[in-house]
Amino acid sequence: MRAVVFDSVGGPLEVRDVPEPGCPPDGVVLDVRATGVCRSDWHAWRGHDPVALPHVPGHEFAGVVARVGADVTSWRPGDRVTAPFVCGCGVCAYCGAGDPQVCPGQTQPGFTHHGSFAEQVLVRAADFNLVRLPGSMSFVAAAGLGCRVATAYRALTAHGRLAAGEWLAVHGCGGVGLSAVLLGTHSVPASWPSMCRRRHRSWPANAGPRRSSTPPLRATSRP
Numbered sequence: 001m002r003a004v005v006f007d008s009v010g011g012p013l014e015v016r017d018v019p020e021p022g023c024p025p026d027g028v029v030l031d032v033r034a035t036g037v038c039r040s041d042w043h044a045w046r047g048h049d050p051v052a053l054p055h056v057p058g059h060e061f062a063g064v065v066a067r068v069g070a071d072v073t074s075w076r077p078g079d080r081v082t083a084p085f086v087c088g089c090g091v092c093a094y095c096g097a098g099d100p101q102v103c104p105g106q107t108q109p110g111f112t113h114h115g116s117f118a119e120q121v122l123v124r125a126a127d128f129n130l131v132r133l134p135g136s137m138s139f140v141a142a143a144g145l146g147c148r149v150a151t152a153y154r155a156l157t158a159h160g161r162l163a164a165g166e167w168l169a170v171h172g173c174g175g176v177g178l179s180a181v182l183l184g185t186h187s188v189p190a191s192w193p194s195m196c197r198r199r200h201r202s203w204p205a206n207a208g209p210r211r212s213s214t215p216p217l218r219a220t221s222r223p
């Protein structure tokens, strides 16, 4: 398959043929349909976040399931999916508590293994990590959700506890900052909080969104 590769820290990025990713029993290989470019990719390229070389970056992606590991029960070829920036192991206490971003066995396409600047990418612990895309959502829109939008969403809701009618100040409008502005100035679908919390608990990963009693954020945009 074709992929973007760098062979040295800070070295040139080259598009060339590389082997397709293998598919472990708990993993899924996706055909990448869209991928974002993130500051975190730059950190890996510059050596701030060490990766094995040669390396294929890319961790903000959406695509179609191409191959499914023998132990995966929730996904089949053809499913449209995305995944979070940090993929948990799915079995440890942190993952069970809904905190896979601090899972000691976490994996990150584009860091712990080759990423999505390629025709295919591997997602490990696929039953735990993959999120099904609604039919109305484009791959391009979905590719941004797992990293920048999810980070901004948690910052506004879990940490900032932004409520309707409040002012929101965002300092630094990169990917995360622009996502925070987007979320803070538009209603958030009520299903989002439900999906974020329940994905790591009882709500089946392949069951799709459902309505939540959590009130949506409301527009607070002001001149």
Ligand SMILES: [Zn+2]
Residues within 6 Å of the ligand: 038, 039, 040, 041, 059, 060, 085, 147, 148
């Ligand atoms: Zn990112």
Ligand SMILES: [Zn+2]
Residues within 6 Å of the ligand: 088, 089, 090, 091, 092, 093, 094, 095, 096, 100, 103, 104, 105, 106
């Ligand atoms: Zn874990």
